[in-house]
Amino acid sequence: MSTSTPPAATAVRVRGLRRVFGARPVLDGLELTLARGEFLALLGASGSGKTTLLRILGALDGADGGEALVPEARTIVFQEPRLIPSKKVLANVTVGLPRGAATRATGLRALAEVGLERHADAWPATLSGGEAQRVALARALVREPELLLLDEPFAALDALTRLRMQDLVGELRRIHRPAVLLVTHDVDEAVRLADRVAVLRDGRLVTDEPVTVARPRDPGDPAFVALRRRLLADLGVHPSEEAPPHDPAPATVSPEGVLA
Numbered sequence: 001m002s003t004s005t006p007p008a009a010t011a012v013r014v015r016g017l018r019r020v021f022g023a024r025p026v027l028d029g030l031e032l033t034l035a036r037g038e039f040l041a042l043l044g045a046s047g048s049g050k051t052t053l054l055r056i057l058g059a060l061d062g063a064d065g066g067e068a069l070v071p072e073a074r075t076i077v078f079q080e081p082r083l084i085p086s087k088k089v090l091a092n093v094t095v096g097l098p099r100g101a102a103t104r105a106t107g108l109r110a111l112a113e114v115g116l117e118r119h120a121d122a123w124p125a126t127l128s129g130g131e132a133q134r135v136a137l138a139r140a141l142v143r144e145p146e147l148l149l150l151d152e153p154f155a156a157l158d159a160l161t162r163l164r165m166q167d168l169v170g171e172l173r174r175i176h177r178p179a180v181l182l183v184t185h186d187v188d189e190a191v192r193l194a195d196r197v198a199v200l201r202d203g204r205l206v207t208d209e210p211v212t213v214a215r216p217r218d219p220g221d222p223a224f225v226a227l228r229r230r231l232l233a234d235l236g237v238h239p240s241e242e243a244p245p246h247d248p249a250p251a252t253v254s255p256e257g258v259l260a
Contacts, residue, residue: 001004004036009036009074010033010034010035010036010069011034011035011036011037011070011071011146011147011178011179012032012033012034012057012068012069012070012147012179012181013032013033013034013055013068013069013071014030014031014032014033014053014066014067014068015031015067016029016030016031016065016067017029017031017053017056017063017064017065017066017067017068018029018030018063018064018065018066018203019053019056019061019064020051020064021064025065025203026047026048026052027049027053027056027063027203028202028203028204029066029203029204029205030049030066030204030205031204031205032053032198032205032208034147034179034181035179036146036177036179036206037177037178037179037184038179038180038184038195038196039173039179039180039193039194039195039196040060040179040181040194040195040196040197040198040199041056041182041184041189041191041193041196041198042054042178042182042184042191042198042199042200043184043185043187043190043198043199043200043235044199044201044226044235045185045201045235045236046185046187047198048201048202048203049161049200049203050056050183050200051124051151051183053200054076054149054151054181054183056068057074057147057149057181058074058075058076058149059074061077061078069172070147071145071146071147071199072146072165073141073143073144073145073146073147074145074146074147074148075143075145075147075149075151076140076149076150076151077136077137077140077148077149077150077151078136078151078152078153079134079151079152079153079155079156080156081120081124081129081132081133081135081136081191082136083124083127083132083135083136084124085123085124085125087119087124088121088122088123088124089111089119089120089121089122089123089124089135089195089200090104090107090108090111090120090121090123092135092139093107093110093111093135093142094107094137094138094139094142094152095139095210096143096145097142098207100110105118105252106186107138107142108120110138110139110141110142111135111138112138113138113141113172113175114134114135114138114168115168116131116134116135116136116138119131119135128157128161129157129161130164130165131170133153133154133157133165134165134168135170136153137153137168140174141172141178144176144178145178146178146179147178147179147180147181147254148173148178148179148180148181149180149181150169150180150181150182150183150184151183152160152183152184152185153169153182154166154184154186154189155184155185155186162189164250165190166189167194169193169205170193179201182194187228187231187232187235188219188228190231191211191213191217191219191227191228191231192217192219192258194196194207194211195210195211196208196210196211197209197211197227197231199231199234199235201234201236206245207230207231207234212236225243
């Protein structure tokens with residue numbers, strides 16, 4: 001596999017990407033393009049290769065064939081915030097930045113963007129789950145990445161905090177304009193946030209379409225509901241397994257590919 005910088009208008013270009021575990025191809029000739037500034041949500045059951053793709057794009061894993069072109073300025077936010085417990089919040093945000101007089105001011109601006117400037121001198125152990133994830137976002141965006149990779153960053157949060165974090169990511173994306181690849185099991189989250197939604201199954205994309213639902217996106221909007229049902233069908237969820245229309249729980253996909 002080759003990895004290099006993509007053309008100017010493209011943040012990600014994947015061609016014929018393969019990753020095999022044992023005798024099983026997790027990614028099987030995958031084709032994907034992501035434009036600069038575009039937000040793509042990637043859905044699929046556990047084991048479908050979503051995180052494997054994200055790790056390859058983030059240079060945390062290798063591939064067994066094909067081509068992946070990505071910008072050098074890229075960063076990943078995981079489901080776990082992965083803060084350094086021995087460093088205070090501000091030091092976690094600025095870790096890895098070139099040392100200098102502007103480092104503290106840069107970190108404080110990033111914390112202000114996520115509403116945590118007053119927590120600069122706090123220890124990670126004192127933060128709630130949502131606060132810790134906001135620090136992880138600040139740490140990612142302080143580097144001004146051209147590509148932001150999000151690996152189910154809200155999955156461990158309660159429903160209300162998850163919605164607030166989704167709003168925050170949408171606002172930060174509007175300000176910083178990175179290309180975003182979000183890996184998620186949450187169909188509603190994908191439709192709510194993304195410009196495009198893709199479904200990964202058997203190592204290939206079986207769906208890749210723009211989200212044309214008007215913003216702000218209401219889960220009760222007929223266009224939202226229609227897209228949600230199409231995506232669930234592509235994920236192998238039978239209509240009878242869908243949550244009731246007024247069920248506040250988001251539609252997610254379990255490891256077996258059924259609604260959870």
